[in-house]
Amino acid sequence: MRLATWNVNSIRTRVDRVAAFLERHDVDVLALQETKCRDDQFPHDRFTDLGYQVAHVGHSQWNGVAIVSRVGLDDVRTGFPGMPSWAAKEGQEPTAEARALGAVCGGVRVWSLYVPNGRTLADPHLQYKLEWLSALRENAAGWLAEDPAAQVALVGDWNIAPEDGDVWDMAVFAHSTHVSPPERAAFRAIVDAGYADVVRPHAPGPGVFTYWDYTQLRFPRREGMRIDFVLGSPALEARVEHAFIDREERKGKGASDHAPVVVDLTP
Incomplete structure (x- = not known):
């Protein structure tokens, strides 16, 4: 099974690139992040026409996660228990953002995750990020404890760049x-939980x-980050069996600012 993940930075803008990527690399399961659309705006037909099932959660032009699979898409779960909420504007009630979507694909429980950015070291969004990761860690550890x-x-x-x-x-x-000790510790805690x-x-x-x-010609100057x-x-x-980062997808007109990550699994 070939599994891939890609922060596509707007699926409606880049659906042609995503479809071409699926066909070129013969991908079985693709997790997408930052789809930037509501569920009714997601281009489902483009993927179902290629033989994929689709699960997506998106509430607005921000965030949004999806899984497309041609090896089954069962037990779809939106979010995980204890996932914290966030208020986009002062005075608003906090709500659960579209940042986590899980499904069983070909016997693998795949979670498409878009971890909060954190913004700055002094921003409340960083505390939200750490609480979000802590809840993810508790759930991830529990899944392995159960099975x-x-x-x-x-x-x-x-x-996070660990x-x-x-x-x-x-x-x-x-x-x-992205590189602060608390963020790196939160990432390491999930690794230490068995991942x-x-x-x-x-x-x-x-x-x-x-x-x-x-900005600032970061890609041609090779000034990047490893955060996927x-x-x-x-x-x-x-x-x-094998894994790689498709750096070529960061090139050309209309590219996302992220490159896809691809993993090959033995039967």
């Missing part, structure tokens, strides 16, 4: 989110990135 042989893939845009070599220049990020970064052994760093900002990951349970990690 140590469970095949679980936690995939998506984590908005190692110094995962950013192009640590000096630039010295006072920024391995299954891509890094096949695409080691430093300097191997998945995201490049649109596939964390697998032990049973899933044992099936990983």
Whole structure:
């Protein structure tokens, strides 16, 4: 089974690229993040015409996650227990954002995750991010406690660079989110709960990135970040045969600012 994850930064803008990616790489399951549309705006037909089932959750022009699969799409879950809420504007009631979607695809529980950004070290959004990751960790640990042989893939845009070599220049990020000790500790806590970064052994760093900002020619200057990951349970990690980051998808007109991450699993 070939599993991929991609922060597509607007599915309606890039549906042609996504469809071409699925066909070119013969992808079985694709998790998408930052779809930036409501459920009724998602281009379902484009994927069903290619033989994929679709699950999507999106409430507005922000956030949004999806899973498209041609190997089954069962037990779809929107969010996870204890996932914190966020108020987009002062005075509004906090609500659950469209940041987590799970489904069983070909025997693998796939979670498409769009971890909150955090914004700045002084912003309340960072505390929201840490609480969100803590709730995810509690659930992820519980899934393995219930079934140590469970095949679980936690995939998506984590908005964390867990190692110094995962950013192009640590000096630039010295006072920024994504590399702060609390964020890295939150990422490591999920790894310590039993989930391995299954891509890094096949695409080691430093300097191997998945995201490049649109500004200041970051991509051609190779000034990026590694913030998109596939964390697998032990049973899933044992099936990983190969993995790669499709840097070519960051090139050309209309590219997302993220590159897809692809993992091949043995039968």
